[in-house]
Amino acid sequence: MGEALDRVNAWLAIRWSRLLMLCLTSGLLIWVATSERDSMLSPCIIYTETGHYCPGCGGLRAVYDLLHGAPVRAWHNNALVALGLPAALLGTLKPPGRHSRQLGCHARGPSALVVGITVLVVITLYSLLRNSTLGAGLRPT
Numbered sequence: 001m002g003e004a005l006d007r008v009n010a011w012l013a014i015r016w017s018r019l020l021m022l023c024l025t026s027g028l029l030i031w032v033a034t035s036e037r038d039s040m041l042s043p044c045i046i047y048t049e050t051g052h053y054c055p056g057c058g059g060l061r062a063v064y065d066l067l068h069g070a071p072v073r074a075w076h077n078n079a080l081v082a083l084g085l086p087a088a089l090l091g092t093l094k095p096p097g098r099h100s101r102q103l104g105c106h107a108r109g110p111s112a113l114v115v116g117i118t119v120l121v122v123i124t125l126y127s128l129l130r131n132s133t134l135g136a137g138l139r140p141t
Helices: 002-034 045-050 059-067 071-077 079-093 098-103 112-130
Strands: none
Touching: 002 059, 059 071, 059 079, 071 079, 079 112
């Protein structure tokens, strides 16, 4: 009985966290979609203080451009957001292993630790590349 209750509580926690994330994301998307492109921008503290672009520089403009059907302009503002946002949305819509469970096998996706380390490595490499001479095309326009 206790194990079943733990499973139900875990299931509810996951569902509520997904619902909260959906509400927050929806609110952000509505705010970005209804704002003027340049009215929501504030100067990046990291860029202002160091002269280096952080991984988020141009991110709001990229989200705005994606929502308004301009993926090329979004790529020029922040390539990581232009690729990562649709990938993250697809990842939440189709959790790994969902179809394999229907087929009877129990394939699981990567662990949260592997995903977290991968995300940190990608963000770090993106930051280093966009601030180098090789990544001049990755700087926000």
